[in-house]
Amino acid sequence: EAAVTQSPRNKVTVTGGNVTLSCRQTNSHNYMYWYRQDTGHGLRLIHYSYGAGNLQIGDVPDGYKATRTTQEDFFLLLELASPSQTSLYFCASSGSGTTEVFFGKGTRLTVV
Amino acid sequence: QQQVRQSPQSLTVWEGETTILNCSYEDSTFDYFPWYRQFPGKSPALLIAISLVSNKKEDGRFTIFFNKREKKLSLHITDSQPGDSATYFCAASETGNTRKLIFGLGTTLQVQP
Structure with missing residues (x-):
């Protein structure tokens, strides 16, 4: 079973704060993704990567940076958090030999 | 513009x-x-899941029907069970290098006993 681990699982920060969400996969997958899930909007792709050092822009990138430091680790950075970024964030990964995407358990971020 | 659209939004x-x-x-x-x-x-x-090469994909009680000409899919769940109550997302991607997976907004299903 593919493993995608997100940390922290819950985070509260203030408006204007700096937040980093972490994701690690131990499946030797090339592809990693960051999604946000909001009621009425489904799952929206923020950023994704197909290897260490690679970064691709998703559909809702504004206000987010991402960095893929190794094949295993993918980080999502919010440098000036805003209340509109309050959401449930999912990291996911998939391999070259399979099209299935495996999701982490999610990080619930609240910006007050 | 929603690239992948789902209906209904909810269903019982x-x-x-x-x-x-x-x-x-x-x-x-x-x-x-x-x-x-x-x-x-x-x-x-x-x-x-289904790809462009198929018109139908079955897995137990779940079947995807695919109309490529109209760019429409449907997921059929036969003999629906209370344990099927969940939100179902249709998604689409290109299997090339980008692997960008785009989701619809989902359908929330409630199966009443």
Whole structure:
């Protein structure tokens, strides 16, 4: 079973704060993704990567940076958090030999 | 502009009935169409998927029907069970280098016993 681990699982920060969400996969997958899930909007792709050092822009990138430091680790950075970024964030990964995407358990971020 | 559209937004059926969930897409470059299921408080997980080379894909009580000309898919759940109550997401991607997976807004299914 593919493993995608997100940390922290819950985070509260203030408006204007700096937040980093972490994701690690131990499946030797090339592809990693960051999604946000909001009621009425489904799952929206923020950023994704197909290897260490690679970064691709998703559909809702504004206000987010991402960095893929190794094949295993993918980080999502919010440098000036805003209340509109309050959401449930999912990291996911998939391999070259399979099209299935495996999701982490999610990080619930609240910006007050 | 929503690239992957789902209907209905929510649906309630009785146990034993057949549930039909609908999906349509815009982009002709999409060639892979997975359905993900998400139980309350859990992560989405792959349920069943179909590619452009097929018109139909079955897995137990779950079947995808694919109309390529109209760019429409439907997920049929036969003999629906209360344990099927969840949100179902239709998604689409290109299986090339980008692997960008785009989700619809989901259909929330409630199966009443």
